Structure formats: structure tokens, C-alpha cells
Amino acid sequence: MHEALLGRLVVCVGESYVLTSPDDQAPYMTDWRGRYHGSAYAVVRPSDVAQVSSVMRLCHELGVGVVPQGGNTGLCGGATPREDDAVIVLALDRLKAVRAIDPVDNTMLVEAGCTLAQIQLAAEGADRLFPLSLASEGSCQIGGNIATNAGGVHVVRYGNTRQQVLGLEVVLPDGTVWNGLRSLLKDNTGYDLKQLFIGSEGTLGVITAATLRLMARPKQRAVAWLAVTDPQAALALLGAARDRLGERVSAFELISQNALDVVLRHIPGARLPLAKNPPWSVLLEVSDVAADTRLDESLEALAADAFESGQVSDAAIAASVAQCEALWALRENISEAQRIEGLSIKHDVSLPVSAIPAFLESAERALDADYPAARIVAFGHMGDGNLHYNISSVDAAQNAALIAQTEAVNRCVHDIVAGFDGSISAEHGIGQLKREEMVRYKSTVELALMRRIKEAIDPRGLMNPGKVLPDL
Amino acid sequence: MHEALLGRLVVCVGESYVLTSPDDQAPYMTDWRGRYHGSAYAVVRPSDVAQVSSVMRLCHELGVGVVPQGGNTGLCGGATPREDDAVIVLALDRLKAVRAIDPVDNTMLVEAGCTLAQIQLAAEGADRLFPLSLASEGSCQIGGNIATNAGGVHVVRYGNTRQQVLGLEVVLPDGTVWNGLRSLLKDNTGYDLKQLFIGSEGTLGVITAATLRLMARPKQRAVAWLAVTDPQAALALLGAARDRLGERVSAFELISQNALDVVLRHIPGARLPLAKNPPWSVLLEVSDVAADTRLDESLEALAADAFESGQVSDAAIAASVAQCEALWALRENISEAQRIEGLSIKHDVSLPVSAIPAFLESAERALDADYPAARIVAFGHMGDGNLHYNISSVDAAQNAALIAQTEAVNRCVHDIVAGFDGSISAEHGIGQLKREEMVRYKSTVELALMRRIKEAIDPRGLMNPGKVLPDL
Structure with a gap:
């Protein structure tokens, strides 16, 4: 099957864009922080939506899973394949055109592989603002930003990525293309399907293009x-x-x-x-x-x-x-400073804004009691209730001991977050990292609804296997 | 079955709240403009989410459809039962508490039956703004506003109802309660399920409560x-x-x-x-x-x-x-002035803002050619590309002739809207009115996706039958 797959992938996208050697594949098999590693039959780099569609159709026919990958800057392993899954990595980096920009409608039509910085610059060139802004903006891709509903530093004013998206083009698991590239501010004709794909981390389909909303530029x-x-x-x-x-x-x-x-x-x-x-x-x-x-x-x-x-x-x-x-x-x-210093146990949590002081107090008290060597590095987007809450020790040996207890530390912090009706993933998503952790904090009703959606859109479970949804 | 149903509904909500006489039922069987009429086994008025859940469980068991109804101010017949469907009307008007308001978090927890004006006033009382504002705000209910993703006059600044909703409580078709009443600005833990129910016009479940976002009040x-x-x-x-x-x-x-x-x-x-x-x-x-x-x-x-x-x-x-x-x-x-004058053929369309001048020109030219007696009354929320585009004749006899051609006039206007990549329902929804019309303008891919969602959440098709989704 493997050889047949590769041959047919070559027919879809051309030989140069089906990567099979370990060297060629290496950058796609590990996330940028080097925390996740995986394998795939091939890394496939289509040039346009038609090629994405043909690759998806092929994988659907052969029962091969698809791991969509953008800039590979995610923090939860959502875009990295796991070991030994029967998958390809579908890299969107060649779909990188800003197709149109309209300063009267305040909209922009972009392909999934455009970097966020490229989009910001194009908007600026038309005297407009695309308000999404994050640390990885030079390399993250808009398809990934949308698939993870990325946050960043200006959410307090402009909202998350979800608020910036007016329309989407999505290739469904069976290769069908859904063209939902509307540029309307109001459209109440049936279910708002784009909302399903935003934030679904590639588990329902592949985002290939988007219509984005632009804002007036601050002077x-x-x-x-x-x-x-x-x-x-x-x-x-x-x-x-x-x-x-x-x-x-x-x-x-x-x-x-x-x-x-x-x-x-x-x-x-x-x-x-x-x-x-x-x-x-x-x-x-x-x-x-x-x-x-x-x-x-x-x-x-x-x-x-x-x-x-x-x-x-x-x-x-x-x-x-x-x-x-x-x-x-x-x-x-x-x-970056924390990276230089060494490993830390990171949390990306959100809380009702008013609960932040009490959360910080409770969490510090609990950690001090159980992990006296822990130093807390807390910071974040307080305006939208989002804290990055990182734990490490300055002493290397003590830090190694602490890191070994990651699971228990997570449990301690996340239980306190849950006690304040907060979220264990504010902006980074679930990916591989918090899939099982999520089960502890979400109701069975909600998990069952998520599964029903997954089964409705991806009944064969081929999209980004092992991500977001917990194992049954 | 009918008698057994009524008896068990009385057990659920009490005798006074199961309305069966034509007089008692009358206000619920017709929309406020008197355009739609229908019938139901009973109008059921539960007092809280537990009662809603028990009514839904019962209907699910017996295979009885449920038509949720709020303030009954919709313009597309979405909340009015049809004739001879095996349904009850589920009125949310007794769930009318503003449960909490938090001016620090800028959030408000309200029940579905609160009127929009009641919510605006409560927000004002806490020196905050709830920005949704529409003509029917004195009688429309927030559950209906959310179910239809209502628009209004301030969308240009604050967005549609969708943007005002942080969390939902929904009773699913089988009576299960999903408590998604979060008050977080950021939460990327899995699929954002509330988005499914917002704008689904009661075809996927019954919204019983919501957490709303408040804004600073303009001075x-x-x-x-x-x-x-x-x-x-x-x-x-x-x-x-x-x-x-x-x-x-x-x-x-x-x-x-x-x-x-x-x-x-x-x-x-x-x-x-x-x-x-x-x-x-x-x-x-x-x-x-x-x-x-x-x-x-x-x-x-x-x-x-x-x-x-x-x-x-x-x-x-x-x-x-x-x-x-x-x-x-x-x-x-x-x-109101148009209502006094007589009937008119109304359209609630949206367009890319830049296309509004060309649309107005094209539509007027086409109507002038085919319907010389037609007078166009155009107005609307230009800031968000939404026009109300109404056609009538000042002469009564000519108007009657024009109204008789409603379908052809709709076709003429909507085809031009579609030519500019616009929407045939900007803020009023689909309901009964535009269900078949929608088929002409939506792709089969999109309609199929909508059906898959409907089947996933409401496999027995009991929720608001004959609304939104076109017949197969």
C-alpha cells in the first residue's frame, strides 16, 4: 500500500513535493520546541486547493490519515504526527498568496500558508490593520492561526482569530471542497459552518483559504x-x-x-x-x-x-x-528568557478576569506547600483573563526533580483553575498535550457532543488522528 | 397518544402551564405580523431548565416535535408551528431571571425569556452597555435573539448577537442539559459548541440561559x-x-x-x-x-x-x-410607516459594503423594467452591508397585483444579490420563509454539511420541524 500511496501522491503534487527521506522530512516531524516527534509515510506539499483536494481524496480512498501542518509553531503538538500512525503530513506552506485586499470592504482574501507577518504587512500596505499579533508571527501561518483560534496580545480590543474570519475555504475529509469564502459582515442563512472549523485544530478538515476582516489603522x-x-x-x-x-x-x-x-x-x-x-x-x-x-x-x-x-x-x-x-x-x-534558563512546566489558563487575584493567591499557596523549590513565573493577557503560569526551579537538580512531577503540578494548577470556572487552555489549544487532561474538566455531555460533530464531519477518523478528542 | 402526552406534560410543568384551548393558544400560533399560522398539541410554559429538560425528554420518548418560541417577533416564521405537525410549542417566557451581573468581568447571566429591553436596562443599572439593539427590543427575548443571531443598528461597532455570547445553557433534543455557561473571553478546549446553537433557529436544541458580554457605556x-x-x-x-x-x-x-x-x-x-x-x-x-x-x-x-x-x-x-x-x-x-401603508415585498439582504451602490443600481434597473408600478423603499445598516429592500406600489390595485408576483420579485432581487456575492438573509434568518429559496443560492456541499450537523445533534428530527433546513 505504501508504495502505491507514494506513487499516487506524486501524481497529485509532483515528485519534488512528496518528501520521503528522513532529512527532508525532519523539520515536519518535530514541533519547533522539540517536544513532539512523529513519523509519516510522506510530507506532501500541494500548491493549491485542487491539489489539496486530490491528496485528500486519495487518502480517503486508501484510509490514510492526514496531519495538516502550517508554520509548525504550535505549543501542544497539534500539527506534529505521532509515531507509527498511518498518516501523511499535509504542509500548506506553498499556498501563500494574498489573493486580494479591499480597503473599502475592509477585507482580505488569503491562502492558508501565508505567514501572519506577511498578512499584517499586506494590510499595512493598504493602510489597514490586521489585528492578530503573536510572538511567532514571523513564521506561523494563518491557516494554523485559524485552526487553533489563536489569541495574542490584542485580543482585549479586537477579539481572538475567530472574530477576524469572515469566510473559509475548507477541504473536507473526503476531498470535497467547501467554498465558504464570503466577505459579509451579516449572513444568517443557516448554520454558520465556518465556526466549526475555526479552533478545531485540523480534526475536521483542511483550511486552504480565508476571508479576513481588516480594521482602521490606529494613528x-x-x-x-x-x-x-x-x-x-x-x-x-x-x-x-x-x-x-x-x-x-x-x-x-x-x-x-x-x-x-x-x-x-x-x-x-x-x-x-x-x-x-x-x-x-x-x-x-x-x-x-x-x-x-x-x-x-x-x-x-x-x-x-x-x-x-x-x-x-x-x-x-x-x-x-x-x-x-x-x-x-x-x-x-x-x-525566550525562560527557554534560555531551562525547562519549565507551562500552563496557558484563562479565568474570569475578576478571579485572577484569588487564583494567583490560591495557586501560589498550593504550590508553596507541595513544591517548595518551585518558582512561579506568571504573566499574561490580563485584559482577557489569560495567564501564562510557568513553574520551574532556579537550581538545575531541583528543576529536574520538579519537571519529573509535571503531571502532578498540572493537576494542582488546573484543579484550581477549574475551581474558578476557568479554562485549562486559553489560547494554545488541546493538540496532543491536553487531550486526556481535558477529560477531567469537561462534562461527558460536552465530550459526547464533540464526538458527534467529529463523526458527522469525519466519520472515518482520518483527520489529524490522536489530536483534540480524547480516546474513547 | 394525544391525551397521554397532555397528561404527562401536566406532570412536567403543572396544569396551568399546558395550554390547550384555542383562545389560550392563539397568541402562540401566529407570528406578530400575522403572516404565519399553525397548530400544536399544546403550548407548554416551563418555569426552569429542569422543566424544559423533562418536557424535552418526554417529547423525545413519544416522538413529538418541539417548536421553541421566545418573544414571537421573528420575521421568517421560525418560531411559529406549521399546520398539522405533531408538535408542541415550548414557550420560554417564564425563564426570565437576570441571574447575575458582574461589572468587573463585564458579564451577565440571563435566562432565555428575558426581553432584550430588560437586559439592556439591567446592564445600564450596573453602568454597562449591552449593545444589541433592535426595533422589537421591548418584546423580543434573548433566547430568540441568540437562536437567530439577531443584528440591529449597532452591529457596525459591536458585532451581531454571536459576538455578545460567551456561554450557553442548552437542552438537547433528548432532554440532556448541556451547561456551557462559561464567562471566559478565551477558551480553546475543543470545539466551540455554542457557535453551533447560535443562529440555528431552534433546530438543534433549546437555549435556556446565556452568559453575555457587556461593554463600557459610552459617555x-x-x-x-x-x-x-x-x-x-x-x-x-x-x-x-x-x-x-x-x-x-x-x-x-x-x-x-x-x-x-x-x-x-x-x-x-x-x-x-x-x-x-x-x-x-x-x-x-x-x-x-x-x-x-x-x-x-x-x-x-x-x-x-x-x-x-x-x-x-x-x-x-x-x-x-x-x-x-x-x-x-x-x-x-x-x-411601521410601511405597515400602515399596506403590504410590501420585503428583502433583508447583505452585500459586500462596496457593492451596495452597484446593487442598488442593478436592482432598480431590473425592477423598473419588469415591474413599472413598483416603488422601492430601500434603507438599512449600510455600515455592515445590510439593506432592507422593500417593494410595493402606492396604488392599491397595482400593489395587489405586485404582491401576487412576490415569488418572481424575490427571485429578481435575490439573483442580483447573489451576483454580488451577497446573502438573501442578513439578519432575519431562514425560518419557514426562505427555506426553499436558500437551496437556489447555497452549494450542495454546504447544504449537505448542514444536514450532517442536524442529523448529528437531532437525529430524530424533532427540533423545530420544517424550519431552516430545506426538504430533501
């Missing part, structure tokens, strides 16, 4: 680094910022002392923006499409009032674009 | 009535408004001369806001959470520049809340 931006006494003060500051500036609040990031400390220690050129590293910092960005207001003054006034009321004890407001970038770099380099 | 509002030469000028004005004011643009309504004329003739107290009724008017509302800017001045400057550039030939800017309301009343009374 002003102001960024502040604010020292807050505790998360409760950050919460009050968030409320005040929203009440005074509404949608202008385009990022509200919470950074713990430990998180900033790791950056200052490991990232060359990183400088403390305040006199000292406070227990908690907030990176607040506001931006405005209107040019005739003084956003910097509004931000200063907000900071001054927060200082008066005791929420903020120190503040640095960027006075130039370079200073904006420097403040943002402190936030964006947290993950 | 300023400014409203202008602007005369534009043609829809192309309105489009340019929309672009300019967005580029200068971004999210502050909270309504952008286009009103044709005929539409304003009908209001001036039939609505007592309606007064022309400008020197004369222009070929096209724009009602533009801007609002801002920030109090420290001069929004009225920004709107005046926008209008002045549009006048300079020839897009706008006259403008009235409201100088008081009363004047704002008076301008809005001109827009909101169009449907």
Missing part, C-alpha cells in the same frame, strides 16, 4: 509600564482604563516580578524601566484611530490618577516609538 | 442626519468616518428618499430634518466611552469636510438628546 499609540502593588490593583487599573478609554485599550499585560527578572537576567540589552522591579507590573497599550486627540495625555492622566488612588506606585510612559518597542520587548522576551 | 453620543447625493457618496462618507473615528462609529444607516417619505406621510409628528428630502440620507451616530474629548466637534468637522468634498449636500446635527431621538425615530419608524 496614535501610547505605551506605559506601570508598577502595581498586587493583582487586585491591576484589576482596578484595568477597570479604570476601560471606563475612561473604552476600546482604545489595546493591550493590558500583567507581568510578575519573577517574569521580569528572568528577562533582565537572560536577554541582552533588557533594561529595567522603573527604579526597581515591582512585585507586579502592567504593560498598558492604548491606541486610537483618531488623530485629533492627545492619547499620551489621556494615558498620563490615567496613570496619575491611579498613582493618587494607590493602585500604581511608579510608571514609565514611552516617549518615542523606540521606547514603546523596548517596553514591549520586555514582555515579549519572557518566553 | 458621549452625537447624531447627524446627512444628505448624500448617492450611495457612492455614502460609501465614501462611511470610509472617512471610520478612518477618522474608528470604533466610535456606532451606527451608519442609509435611508432612501422613498423611505423617509413614507415616514413623513404616515407617522404623526415626523418632521423633515433638512430643507428637503434628499435622494439619499445617512443617519450617522458616533459615541465614545471617553468623556474628555469633544465628539460633537469631531462629527461636525467630519460633516464639514464631507460637504467640502461634495459627498454631503446638507446636514442636521442633533443638539440635544431629544433631537437625537427625533432623528432616530425617522429611521426606526420606516417599517
Whole structure:
């Protein structure tokens, strides 16, 4: 079967685009962090939707599984094949055209393999904003962003990827192409099928193109680094910022002392923006499409009032674009600094925003009691209730011991999250990583509904096997 | 079976809440416009989710269909039973508690039978905005708003109902309760099931409660009535408004001369806001959470520049809340004025915003040619590409002849809409009205996907039979 498959794949996409040698396959068999490894009959790189369709039809006929892969920047192993599954990897990287951009309709038609940065740039070229923004934007692909409903730093203002998608083109498991590339803001003709595929992590079909919504480009931006006494003060500051500036609040990031400390220690050129590293910092960005207001003054006034009321004890407001970038770099380099330092146990959780202070307190108390060597590096998108909550020890031996207890640490953190009606995966998805973990926190009713959807769209279970849905 | 059913329904909800007499049933058997009529074994009015579940379980056991009904204000007959179906009507009007409101999380937990106005008021009481706003807000219920993904006048800023929903509680066709009442802004743990039920018009389950997202309340509002030469000028004005004011643009309504004329003739107290009724008017509302800017001045400057550039030939800017309301009343009374005048053939279509001028031109040309007696009353939410496009004749006899040709007129208009990649139902849904019409405009792939979803969630076809999905 194997040889027959390869021959027919070559007919579909051409010999150069069916990768079978271990060297050629290597970059596709491991995720970028090197946490997941797998194997596949072939890596297939179609050039357009017709080729995707013919590959899918073939796999459907032969009962071969398909693992769609975009930029391979996921954090849960969703795009990496497992060992010994009967699958191919379907790489979308050759579908990389920005097909159209319409600054009157504020829409853009892109193929799945476009990188996020490419899309941002194209939007900018038409004096528009595509608001999705994440650390991996230089290499992640929009198909993957949509398949995982990616989040990022501007969700507080613009919403998740789901909110940016007006239409999709999807190749279904049997090779049928669904052309749902609408560019309408309102369309109530039956079930909104695109919602099914957004966030389904390649388990229902292959996204090949999308119509995206564009926004007006802000003409002003102001960024502040604010020292807050505790998360409760950050919460009050968030409320005040929203009440005074509404949608202008385009990022509200919470950074713990430990998180900033790791950056200052490991990232060359990183400088403390305040006199000292406070227990908690907030990176607040506001931006405005209107040019005739003084956003910097509004931000200063907000900071001054927060200082008066005791929420903020120190503040640095960027006075130039370079200073904006420097403040943002402190936030964006947290993950990289942690990578340099060594392994850590990572959590991507979300909570009702009001529960963040109590969650942080409960989780710290529980971890201190059971894992005295654990150091907590907490940071994240507080504006949308999303925390990255990472655990490690500075001492290498102690860290190794801690990492060995990953499962128990996850359980401890996730149980507390669940107690606050939070989510164990805010923006990274389920992939391979949290498939079984999810069973503990989702109702049987919900898991059964998910299975019914899976069976309805992919009855033979060929799409991205072993991902998202737990084993029965 | 009938008697046994009634007896067991009484056990579920109590005798007073199983309505069987024609008088008691009457208000539930006809939609508010009196266009649809039907019959049912009983109208059942449960008091809570447990009762909804027991009624659904019973109907599932006996193979009885269920027609969920909210405020009964729909425009496509989606909540009205058909004649002679073996169904009950399940009225949600007793589930009317606002269970919780949280101004820190900006969320609200409401039961399905709450009216939209009740929810708006409760949000206001907590100094927050629930942004959904429609003509029927005094009587429509949030369960119905969600089931139909209702639109309204502020979609241009805040999105459709879908964007306002964070979580749902749904009773499935077999009586199982799915509690998906999350209040998280980010949650990527598996398929986003709530999206399935939003906009499915009661064909997949019964929405019993929802967690809604609240917004900061605007502290300023400014409203202008602007005369534009043609829809192309309105489009340019929309672009300019967005580029200068971004999210502050909270309504952008286009009103044709005929539409304003009908209001001036039939609505007592309606007064022309400008020197004369222009070929096209724009009602533009801007609002801002920030109090420290001069929004009225920004709107005046926008209008002045549009006048300079020839897009706008006259403008009235409201100088008081009363004047704002008076301008809005001109827009909101169009449907009522048309109702007073007599029957009309209505269309609720959406288009890529940039296609609106060409659509209006094409449709008028086609109608003029084939239906010389037709007068077009066009208006709608131009900011989101949604037009209400109504056809009637001022002469009663000619109008009767025109109404008799409804199907052909629909075909004419909808074919032109389809030619511009538009939608034949922007915000009103499919219901009974457009079920067969939809078949002409949707691909077989899409219709097949819809059916697969329906079969997966409601395999016995008991939920709202004869709605949304076309007959096979």
C-alpha cells in the first residue's frame, strides 16, 4: 500500500513535493520546541486547493490519515504526527498568496500558508490593520492561526482569530471542497459552518483559504509600564482604563516580578524601566484611530490618577516609538528568557478576569506547600483573563526533580483553575498535550457532543488522528 | 397518544402551564405580523431548565416535535408551528431571571425569556452597555435573539448577537442539559459548541440561559442626519468616518428618499430634518466611552469636510438628546410607516459594503423594467452591508397585483444579490420563509454539511420541524 500511496501522491503534487527521506522530512516531524516527534509515510506539499483536494481524496480512498501542518509553531503538538500512525503530513506552506485586499470592504482574501507577518504587512500596505499579533508571527501561518483560534496580545480590543474570519475555504475529509469564502459582515442563512472549523485544530478538515476582516489603522499609540502593588490593583487599573478609554485599550499585560527578572537576567540589552522591579507590573497599550486627540495625555492622566488612588506606585510612559518597542520587548522576551534558563512546566489558563487575584493567591499557596523549590513565573493577557503560569526551579537538580512531577503540578494548577470556572487552555489549544487532561474538566455531555460533530464531519477518523478528542 | 402526552406534560410543568384551548393558544400560533399560522398539541410554559429538560425528554420518548418560541417577533416564521405537525410549542417566557451581573468581568447571566429591553436596562443599572439593539427590543427575548443571531443598528461597532455570547445553557433534543455557561473571553478546549446553537433557529436544541458580554457605556453620543447625493457618496462618507473615528462609529444607516417619505406621510409628528428630502440620507451616530474629548466637534468637522468634498449636500446635527431621538425615530419608524401603508415585498439582504451602490443600481434597473408600478423603499445598516429592500406600489390595485408576483420579485432581487456575492438573509434568518429559496443560492456541499450537523445533534428530527433546513 505504501508504495502505491507514494506513487499516487506524486501524481497529485509532483515528485519534488512528496518528501520521503528522513532529512527532508525532519523539520515536519518535530514541533519547533522539540517536544513532539512523529513519523509519516510522506510530507506532501500541494500548491493549491485542487491539489489539496486530490491528496485528500486519495487518502480517503486508501484510509490514510492526514496531519495538516502550517508554520509548525504550535505549543501542544497539534500539527506534529505521532509515531507509527498511518498518516501523511499535509504542509500548506506553498499556498501563500494574498489573493486580494479591499480597503473599502475592509477585507482580505488569503491562502492558508501565508505567514501572519506577511498578512499584517499586506494590510499595512493598504493602510489597514490586521489585528492578530503573536510572538511567532514571523513564521506561523494563518491557516494554523485559524485552526487553533489563536489569541495574542490584542485580543482585549479586537477579539481572538475567530472574530477576524469572515469566510473559509475548507477541504473536507473526503476531498470535497467547501467554498465558504464570503466577505459579509451579516449572513444568517443557516448554520454558520465556518465556526466549526475555526479552533478545531485540523480534526475536521483542511483550511486552504480565508476571508479576513481588516480594521482602521490606529494613528496614535501610547505605551506605559506601570508598577502595581498586587493583582487586585491591576484589576482596578484595568477597570479604570476601560471606563475612561473604552476600546482604545489595546493591550493590558500583567507581568510578575519573577517574569521580569528572568528577562533582565537572560536577554541582552533588557533594561529595567522603573527604579526597581515591582512585585507586579502592567504593560498598558492604548491606541486610537483618531488623530485629533492627545492619547499620551489621556494615558498620563490615567496613570496619575491611579498613582493618587494607590493602585500604581511608579510608571514609565514611552516617549518615542523606540521606547514603546523596548517596553514591549520586555514582555515579549519572557518566553525566550525562560527557554534560555531551562525547562519549565507551562500552563496557558484563562479565568474570569475578576478571579485572577484569588487564583494567583490560591495557586501560589498550593504550590508553596507541595513544591517548595518551585518558582512561579506568571504573566499574561490580563485584559482577557489569560495567564501564562510557568513553574520551574532556579537550581538545575531541583528543576529536574520538579519537571519529573509535571503531571502532578498540572493537576494542582488546573484543579484550581477549574475551581474558578476557568479554562485549562486559553489560547494554545488541546493538540496532543491536553487531550486526556481535558477529560477531567469537561462534562461527558460536552465530550459526547464533540464526538458527534467529529463523526458527522469525519466519520472515518482520518483527520489529524490522536489530536483534540480524547480516546474513547 | 394525544391525551397521554397532555397528561404527562401536566406532570412536567403543572396544569396551568399546558395550554390547550384555542383562545389560550392563539397568541402562540401566529407570528406578530400575522403572516404565519399553525397548530400544536399544546403550548407548554416551563418555569426552569429542569422543566424544559423533562418536557424535552418526554417529547423525545413519544416522538413529538418541539417548536421553541421566545418573544414571537421573528420575521421568517421560525418560531411559529406549521399546520398539522405533531408538535408542541415550548414557550420560554417564564425563564426570565437576570441571574447575575458582574461589572468587573463585564458579564451577565440571563435566562432565555428575558426581553432584550430588560437586559439592556439591567446592564445600564450596573453602568454597562449591552449593545444589541433592535426595533422589537421591548418584546423580543434573548433566547430568540441568540437562536437567530439577531443584528440591529449597532452591529457596525459591536458585532451581531454571536459576538455578545460567551456561554450557553442548552437542552438537547433528548432532554440532556448541556451547561456551557462559561464567562471566559478565551477558551480553546475543543470545539466551540455554542457557535453551533447560535443562529440555528431552534433546530438543534433549546437555549435556556446565556452568559453575555457587556461593554463600557459610552459617555458621549452625537447624531447627524446627512444628505448624500448617492450611495457612492455614502460609501465614501462611511470610509472617512471610520478612518477618522474608528470604533466610535456606532451606527451608519442609509435611508432612501422613498423611505423617509413614507415616514413623513404616515407617522404623526415626523418632521423633515433638512430643507428637503434628499435622494439619499445617512443617519450617522458616533459615541465614545471617553468623556474628555469633544465628539460633537469631531462629527461636525467630519460633516464639514464631507460637504467640502461634495459627498454631503446638507446636514442636521442633533443638539440635544431629544433631537437625537427625533432623528432616530425617522429611521426606526420606516417599517411601521410601511405597515400602515399596506403590504410590501420585503428583502433583508447583505452585500459586500462596496457593492451596495452597484446593487442598488442593478436592482432598480431590473425592477423598473419588469415591474413599472413598483416603488422601492430601500434603507438599512449600510455600515455592515445590510439593506432592507422593500417593494410595493402606492396604488392599491397595482400593489395587489405586485404582491401576487412576490415569488418572481424575490427571485429578481435575490439573483442580483447573489451576483454580488451577497446573502438573501442578513439578519432575519431562514425560518419557514426562505427555506426553499436558500437551496437556489447555497452549494450542495454546504447544504449537505448542514444536514450532517442536524442529523448529528437531532437525529430524530424533532427540533423545530420544517424550519431552516430545506426538504430533501
